[in-house]
Amino acid sequence: MLVEPIDLTPVERRVWRAFPTGTPVDLRNGTDDDPASGHAWPARRTVRAWVLRKLLLSPPVDGEVAALRLVGARITGTLELHYATVEHPVSLRGCHFEATPVLYGARVRQLNLSESYLPGLDAATLRVDGVLRLTGCRVPGQIRLGGARLSGVLFLERARLGTEGGQEEEVLHLNHSVLEDDVWAPELEALGEVRMNGASVAGVVNLKGAVLRNPGGLVFDGANLSVGSDLIATRARFEGEVNVRGATIPGLLVFTQARLSAPDGCALRTTSAAIGEVWLREGRVDGTVNMLRGRFGLLHVPPGAIDGEVWLDGLTYGSLTPRLPAKVRIAMLERDAEGYVPHAYEQLAAAYRQAGDDRAARNVLLAKQRRHRATRPGYARLWGYLQDVTVGYGFRPVWAAAWLAGLLLAGTTVFGARHPEPLKAGEQPPFNALFYTLDLLLPIIDFGQEKAFKPVGGYQWLAYALILTGWVLATTIAAGITRTLRRQ
Template sequence: MEINDLTAAEQQVRRAFATGAAVEFRAGDDEDAAQGAHWGPERTVRATVVRALLLNGPQEPGEIAALKLSGARITGVLDLRYGTTEFAVRLSHCHFDEVPLLYGARFRQLNLSDSVLPGLFAATVHVDGVLRFTGCRFEGTARLGGAHISGALFLDGARFSAGDGPDGAADGALHLNHVSIGDDLWAPGLQADGEVRLNSAEVAGSIRLNDARLSSPGGPALDAETLTVHGDVLMRNLRCHGWIGLRGARVEGRLELSHAHLSNPGDTALRASSCTLGELWLRKSPPIQGVLNLRRAQIEVLFLEPEVLPTEVLLTDLVYTSLTPHVPADRRLPMLERDGDGYVPHAYEQLATSYRRIGDDHAARLVQLAKQRRLRTTRSWYGRIWGYVQDATVGYGFRPLRAAVWLLSLLAVGSIAYALHHPHALKASEAPDFNPVFYTLDLLLPVISFGQEGAFAPDGWYQYLSYTLIITGWILATTVVTGVTRTVSRQ
């Protein structure tokens, strides 16, 4: 491009570029870049001029050239595909008429803060420093898949809207799949109307999505499958309509969803299956609207308040080391009863183990008892009957004092009955003195013998009472042995 082709605004930008000086076209700090389509030639710069400066701009000896432009209207397509620029680039509060094409380009630093763009095509872009989109508004899809950013990525206060893909269907709002970020992904207050893709991305620092608003009703609002984060993922006060997908993700620090509102009725709201998390915080939030999927997840610390749980959860093979806050077992058990996979023994064992780990053996026994009762519902009719017997007598071995109550009650009934009506002796000359207490014990205890049962024989309805005591004694002994065996095997 010839020098004499430049407009007055472009000449000003060219002169400032050589020394790295800033060019300010804004009429005021409150000016809205969304109105940039109406800005006149006095603040319009062609994209071809910007491209020429970034690829082969003039430099003055002893100065550091840079493009620092604010409040300009960029017309035409800024095409820097596969290009490399050694200069810092700041195009803030600018209005782009066309989608910039930055595929495969390499920048030292790129700052588009508070600018308005119809979209962005910057897949596989390389930024050796910081990439900043603070306060930007994208009216179409921003594509950054496969980007490599050595520093941090700033998306705080940015707004993204879904654009159309090649087939005319919605193509999501923000593509960050397979990106590599050498520092934090800083995005508090981000707003996205459409899918945000973070699948297979790697972040060396933390992801901050506090106060973000994600909307993709019935679809993926945040798809972060196989995401790797070496720090934390903070989504405090998040508002999400649509599902969040974290299947196979690995977060070494904390995944926090405190004060978050997750809504995807009729489908999964949070998919965290097969992920590995240092901590998962679900607290101080209204109940999740949708399914919570934690199948096969491995979590060191699960901070889960019962009030946050939705009406359906999926907990098959979930493993956690610590469960907080510490609440009574009856507040945790509804979580297991809402499992959409039905009866999941492992979920009960995990909950019981977490209580035993902190020394709350009573709560652990209640969970184990609830497990046996849930198992009973899956068995045949005769198995359920036997289960009810074990539950009523000794609480499946988790309430051993019940056996003593039953024994003393039956002993009292038998002792009183046979004290009022002595059974006759089979051999009067050889029979010992009759004792109603030990006679009843002989009937109740199937192993121990006091010599009373074989020496006396009741008649009439007392004989049926003896049969009842014998049968009840065998049932009681069998259930006690079953409970003790279960307890010993657990230890």
């Protein structure tokens, strides 16, 4: 039998008598029910926090399912439940809390604070055997849930955390928490940092349409976050750095139609993260994107999605969509903050080869050689230019054939019009301008023409030019073939 205190107010007595059977008590009047202005509610809507504490810590009632179900109350004093075990479901919807509830280390079955106004929530290491509902809550201070463990869903949809120009940099703290279901927060508005560093979420993190703002700092810290399936931020807006460094997301990381903005810093950091698919379709990132050592199954980045520098060294991905010409993707590699990053070109070429586009893969590797050339000393750059012009670093073998054909035609025409004199009269074979030019151009082939005839004057200089060009072509072709074989 629950003994009723003698000093209860009429409204508290009503709440007290409804508790044993879980009967809801609704104090709303339909005129001024905004919890943010609850400090002005009259005494008939006021319940002292110690009364609620006594109810919640009372033993179960035989034959009944006791529950605290209170709507539209002004709760004065501090609801102090740290380290408490609450066996009854708790629903305090649309209430105005004058002080921050303290549930540090507490254990509850169900906790519903939807649509309420709370200065903050001190609930680190909280244990909830069911769901925790903060739907539509307004919390100008901090929600501290670090190390919490929830068996059900954490509901934060339409919640408003922090205040414009407020002093709190961190408005939601979920570091190292364990959530055995989803984090459901579509249309969440957070004016400060949301931290999920090292948290574990068995299901989905839903941030569809959310607005998170912390300009000049971290706005979402999901370093080492572990998600069971997807992190979805479709149509979301982030002002500040979104950090999922080292995160594990086997499903999707979706920024479709989202906007990430940190013009003077890093807007998106996925360093060393392992993610199934990353989607930036119709999204935009204003600021640096750091993907160092990230591992993605699929990366969907349309042109123009990233407006800023990129960090790509060590990034690996299986597929790159949408399918675009190589020159569009190469332009992004050239914006790498580290300058020339060989691995980024090799990875892009591998993605094109996996998609069956060998031509695009060759274009990427050719761009890699050209970018590398710019980092080398002058003499090496000169040799690089020769390889590029003649055979495209081995990726344009047809160019070598074109050079040979052009030089062969020029030599045949010139020497056909005026035969060079024989070295030994009467011992020379019949002169053939075509094979004489081939003898000059191809250093490893001997048709007997070059040794039998000796040009003079300007024709001798032409012969020297053909010999030198032939050696250059042969050397560059050999270098290109060697590079291709080594890559294979």
